[in-house]
Amino acid sequence: MFSTNTFIHFLDVSIDDELPQKFNYPFQYTPHKISKIAAEEVQNYLENQTDFKGGFDKLGKMFGVLIVKTLEGKLAYITAFSGSINENFLLNGFVPPILDTLNPKVFFKVGEEKLNQITREIEAFEKDELYISLQIKIATAKKQQEQEINAFREVLKTAKKKREVKRKEAKEKLKDDAFLRLSEELQKESVRQSFKLKRLKKDWESTLEKLQEELIDFKKPLTALKTTQKTFSAQLKEQLHENYRFLNAQHQQKNLIEIFKETYFQPPERTGECCAPKLLQFAYQNNLRPITMAEFWWGKSPVSEIKTHKQFYPACKSKCKPVLGFMLQGLEVDKNPVKNRNNIILEIPYEDDYLLVVVKPYRFLSVPGKQTEDSVYTRIKKYVPNATGPMMVHRLDMGTSGLLVIAKTFKVYKHLQQQFADRTVKKRYVAILDGIIKKNSGTINLPLRADYDNLPRQLVCFESGRPALTRYEVIERKNNQTKVYLYPETGRTHQLRVHCAHHLGLNTRIFGDDLYGITKDRLYLHAEQLEFTHPITEKRIEFFCESGF
Structure with missing residues (x-):
């Protein structure tokens, strides 16, 4: 019976002969009836409890049950929820997290507060009036540059058309020598105006360069803050992955970095907070032998995913597959039931x-x-x-x-x-x-x-x-x-x-x-x-x- 006074909930059933011989493959399974009995007890508690407000009517959450045997051979179950509930990892009756990152005394919460402080300093700097005015000054200058250059280009287009008209009229009226002198003068005029356009562009480039240098110099403290933020964030993430340590049935231990090393991917965010790793970790730490496991959704369905109230679901793959691949070592586990059948004739x-x-x-x-x-x-x-x-x-x-x-x-x-x-x-x-x-x-x-x-x-x-x-x-x-x-x-x-x-x-x-x-x-x-x-x-x-x- 589920109780908020203990993590281990003993089952008042005697179906040892019907217990599975192997642990169920967590990514493709049909819940065993003993798992359903345990899940119903947890669901009855969730249905009637007044210990906390879960907000499940707004968005549900995954829960899991793990059937175990104690050293004395008694049948029981432990239960867990994914992530946190009301910003809390610790709820009576549910196994604790592998690493309580919400504990204010744990390194992660201390580091997170430091990151938040850096973020606040960055936000304050970006709201500084001088910083904003410099950005406005540069934006205004760029707009003015574009307007002046475009206006001068229009002047050049008009002048070019006038020169073409002059050249056409002169060809009909002037003699060859006079026409040649006029053509040379018109050509010099074209070169002078092109030079003026280049000069205008260069002047604006110089003006903008000085403004950009002024901005870069002014925002050096901001650049330093962002570099510190990025470096410290990476260090904190690495420290988190090092401290997330998982056990398996052979009493071996690996952290997230070691587990994900073979996948060539970084551990996704919140890896280790799902139900299955929490349950197996607690079982190994407390000499409980895992028998079978099941996970179910409790509460309102999310908008995007397909999750139905009280429906059983497999463990997630991106976060849990590498982790459970290690944690299940030492247990006899069912093979993946969804594989090609060899006796197929097309x-x-x-x-x-x-x-x-x-x-x-x-x-x-x-x-x-x-x-x-x-x-x-x-x-x-x-x-x-x-x-x-x-x-x-x-x-x-x-x-x-x-x-x-x-x-x-x-x-x-x-x-x-x-x-x-x-x-x-x-x-x-x-x-x-x-x-x-x-x-x-x-x-x-x-x-x-x-x-x-x-x-x-x-x-x-x-x-x-x-x-x-x-x-x-x-x-x-x-x-x-x-x-x-x-x-x-x-x-x-x-x-x-x-x-x-x-x-x-x-x-x-x-x-x-x-x-x-x-x-x-x-x-x-x-x-x-x-x-x-x-x-x-x-x-x-x-x-x-x-x-x-």
């Missing part, structure tokens, strides 16, 4: 000398991945060794099954690619949604971009997202599920999955969606219909493939 319903159509199975890559070579592309490359060009005109997500058209020549590839770009290719997907939607049809228009902190996930972004449009049509409703047709008008990554799951879209995830919903035996999304113009015969051809669900 079905080819259509083939000619120019292209072929393939049925991609679910949980199989369209193109090779970082760790998996086997894919539709590698199989077809072997099947058609003399093919030229990129071949793969479009792709399907690993979890999505259905029809793909593949080009055998570069010319055919370019032709088909243009059809996709012009949106003349007709595509229809069928999906089963995990819930009932009320409207029979409609359109979803939500711009998408990559979630760079948690790839390959995508998120809705109205500022920098790319346009994404999906039409949908309900086929049937039964067993608290909705079967739909989906018609993507654009081809963004995970477009159909996000448009279905997001609360501004259908707010009903696709059944079996391991990224935006709950993992099942498969993702129930299938590209069942594909229609395009044959690049050689110029005839429209259509293909259909049953989903099997």
Whole structure:
């Protein structure tokens, strides 16, 4: 039972025989029922507690539970939240942070205050009246320079036109010698005016240079402050990464710098503040054996990401994958369940000398991945060794099954690619949604971009997202599920999955969606219909493939 008087909450259940033999793979899992029991206890507390105001009605937060066994063999759980709540890392009943950077006595808070003081000094300097007046003086001078030079250029243009008129009239009236003398005089006039323009430019350059030197000299203290700020900020960040030390099941220890060294990336901001590292760290420090873990979202969904109240989610990848890769060493961990299946046989319903159509199975890559070579592309490359060009005109997500058209020549590839770009290719997907939607049809228009902190996930972004449009049509409703047709008008990554799951879209995830919903035996999304113009015969051809669900 959850209690605010302890970090370790004992479970009043006896299901030892049903406990998992291996620790669950944290980036792809189905929560074990013992994890769900523990999560429900935490959720009941959050639902009824009056100990703190979390503001979850405005924006939710990730919570996690870790099932453990004590040295005496008792079954219990510990729980944590990501980041802080009300600027506090320490809440009764939840495990403490690995490093309490909010503690005023800890080096980070002291250093942060020093940085804030430098920032305040910079802001004060930038508001100084003399500094502002110098900047205004330079801006005014630049504007005046531009105006004077442009005005003089207009004078030169007018003078040039007059000279051309004089030269034309003189050619008709004057004799050769007189015309030659006039031409020379006009040429000298042109040179004198060009010299005046150069002189004007030089004078202004000199004036602006003196003003810039005055400004540079005046802002030397500001430049020094900004250099100090940058240097101290880098030192503080390095000190923070050195002091974030993580344990693993073999009682080894590494800091963030050592862990991320192999990734060739800097640790993202707030790495180490997520639920999973907090839970494992506390378990190792207190001789608790980790059994299984689960994380859930509590509260209002964020605008961009797909997070639903009480829904379970995998650990984040950008921050947690390197850290957990170290912390889980010494534990028996389930293998990643989402990998290519080796017994795949590709079905080819259509083939000619120019292209072929393939049925991609679910949980199989369209193109090779970082760790998996086997894919539709590698199989077809072997099947058609003399093919030229990129071949793969479009792709399907690993979890999505259905029809793909593949080009055998570069010319055919370019032709088909243009059809996709012009949106003349007709595509229809069928999906089963995990819930009932009320409207029979409609359109979803939500711009998408990559979630760079948690790839390959995508998120809705109205500022920098790319346009994404999906039409949908309900086929049937039964067993608290909705079967739909989906018609993507654009081809963004995970477009159909996000448009279905997001609360501004259908707010009903696709059944079996391991990224935006709950993992099942498969993702129930299938590209069942594909229609395009044959690049050689110029005839429209259509293909259909049953989903099997």
